[in-house]
Amino acid sequence: MDVRIGAILAGIAAAGLGTAPAAAQQAGATRTELQALSYPDPGHRAATYLVTVPPQGTIPRHTHPGVEMGYLVAGEGILSVQGQPDRAVKAGDSWAIPAGTPHALKTGDGQTRAVVTFVTEAGKPLASPAPE
Structure with a gap:
């Protein structure tokens, strides 16, 4: 599988979910933090989340x-990742999205759940909307 492809499910990917930006909240998605620590140094944060998106949900384009x-x-x-063709993802698939790369997710007929890890700069919002 191509690990350059990703996202957030909330992003998955991700867009902000749970305690994140309003764009993802509108999608009805939730993000539950499972664990977090300062890594690889105090200027960064590594965190793992369980992301849940409802049937026919959308996580808007974000970074x-x-x-x-x-x-x-x-x-x-x-899964839509800027600079790559859209990719159908299903249970068992994985992805990796480079920092700052816009991406979005449109889910299918059932509830979608993903385990997502972010390694981000400390003190910055986890997700930010990205223009189309």
Whole structure:
């Protein structure tokens, strides 16, 4: 699998979920922090989340101030990463999205869940909206 492809499910990817920006909240997605620590130094933060997106949900186009790596536990969707063709993802697929790369997710008919790890610059918002 091409690990350059990613996202957030919330981003997955991700867009902000749970305690993150309003764009992801509108999608009905949630992000539950599972663990976090300062890594690789005090200027960065590594955190792992369980991201849940409802059926036919959308995580709008967004970016992160660091890398996103994820694994789709359940569900399916279309992952859009700038500069790459859209990619169908299903349970068992994984991805990695470089820092600052805009991406989005549109989920299928069932609930979608992913475990997503971010390594980002400390003190910056986890996700920021990205223009189309």
